[in-house]
Amino acid sequence: MDPVIIVGAGPVGLTVALALARHQVPSIVLDEGNGVCPESVRSSVLRAEAADGRSWTGWRTFRRGRELAHLRLAPGEAVHLSQHRLLRGLRDAVSATPLVRLVHDSAVAEFEQDPDGVSVRTGRTWWRGSHLVGCDGPRSTVRRQLKIRFPGHAAADHYAVVTVRADLPFPGEAQLHRDPQHSAGAREVTGRPLPDGVWRLDWRLPVRQPQLTPDALIEHLRATLADWSGGEVPRYELISAADHVVQQRLAAHFQVGRVFLAGDSAHLLGSLGMQKLDEGLRDADNLAWKLGLVWHNCATERLLATYQQERRGSVIARLRSADQARPLLQPGSPLLEARRSMLSGSLRRNAGLLSDGSLGTGKLGSAPAYPGGGRAALSPTLPPTSPGVLVPDVPVVTTDGSTDRLRARLGRGFLVVLVAPGTAVWASDYWLSAGLMPQLTEATRALPLPAELLVTEAYPTAAPHTVLLIRPDGHLVAALRGCHPDDLWTLADRARGGSAELPMPRADAVSAVRVPADQGHG
DSSP: OOOEEEEOOSHHHHHHHHHHHHTTOOEEEEOSSOSOOOOOSOEEEESSOOTTOEEOSEEEEEETTEEEEEEEOOTTSSEEEEHHHHHHHHHHHHHTOTTEEEESSOOOOEEEEETTEEEEEETTEEEEESOEEEOOOTTOHHHHHTTOOOOEEEEEEEEEEEEEEEOOSSTTEEEEEESOTTSTTOSEEEEEEOSTTEEEEEEEEOTTSOOOOHHHHHHHHHHHHHHHTTTSOOOEEEEEEEEEEEEEEEOSOSEETTEEEOGGGTEEOOGGGOOHHHHHHHHHHHHHHHHHHHHTTSSOGGGGHHHHHHHHHHHHHHHHHHHHHGGGGOTTOHHHHHTHHHHHTTTTTTGGGGTHHHHTOHHHHSOEEEEETTEEEEOTTOOTTSTTOBOOOOEEEETTSOEEEGGGGTTSSEEEEEEOTTGGGSOHHHHTTSTTHHHHHHHHHTSSSOEEEEEESOOTTOOTTEEEEEOTTSBEEEEEESOOHHHHHHHHHHHTTOOTTOOOOOTTHHHHOOOOTTTTOO
């Protein structure tokens, strides 16, 4: 089969390529740029360890100089890194992956699809692929050629942003100051630490306020630095600056035939501190394993329809939550004035709305749940055994006795995890032949898709002898009490979209496949 063609070499496009490679699917990444990653004001907060990132130790929320909340964060819970460093790291990973071919200076001119694949033209070169993933940003060529509508708000929020090198209080802790006293017109200012003594500062401004002049931006910067440093402006180095309006848009479709949209080409958000890159990476995780199963003939094209159902439904829920929260955080708005008496005593309780988007918590930032049938929901209050939730990262033991983390095993196939207290006490050659393990080993081998069997000492809210079936993107299919091979097989088959007219592949079918990186290239 031909490789998957990815249009766009930003963080989402490169992540899609790397995720496909973990499923042994080759890809071609068409980059209209020259491969250079210039330094800029853009940065991202991720919820996992990342190279060259700054892992925050806490988050502080203030209002008019008074602290409302101080959240302490575990290592790796919120990692902040510059976009250019993220891109360089992803490009290095792509360069080390033989299944990915990255082609620079290759803007897409046109493409066409047929029942067997997709043909894409860049200049005088035609490329042939099994599927096409458009990760080419807000002005997506792929989306425009598909004639997909991209409605939404042209101005949901307004921010002035700088990156600055300075010695500021609370090193390692992000901070948000509501109603800052010395930044006239700013509703709030957020400081997020980056590596090497660099900070990113964001001033949230009225949406209709004109873009700040350079002099006005410097005034905001000096006032904020002085306010945070005991009244005197510390020495600082201004690295970069920008003033931008946040759009909020959602593509009417994420899929047309063999062509998909992901990342900013499919949705735009970022209001109230929401990390739009998070949603793009969730697109990549959701789509890659489904393309992998279809590419290896372990599932039908029917499975791919759940990408739009799950991801578009999740983004709709996220945008709806932002629309509901925004009026509560708009000083001077009619709704807020009408509720001022209520909010004046409850802002401390509602302070989470000011940090949820950045910290990946609550309805503005937490991972979605995919409970089945292609549906999606936000999951800040669902227990870890609810179908569709993102599983916690618990320690696990493999069948050869080695230890690992659950999420480190993701992205290669489905996971079957037995909750078995006391596993760490015994050697694997003992517990592999005890209790449920022999039957569960056979049941895992018999599944209609690639799967790995793991054991864990404990899993939140799960009783001993619970069996968990987990998708390659880390979302729980189901939690079963004990080993029921027929039920496990049925659940796995349902998760791959059904088994109509499919062969029964061996459990190690995908891992055994090796495809040259240049197979099917134009």
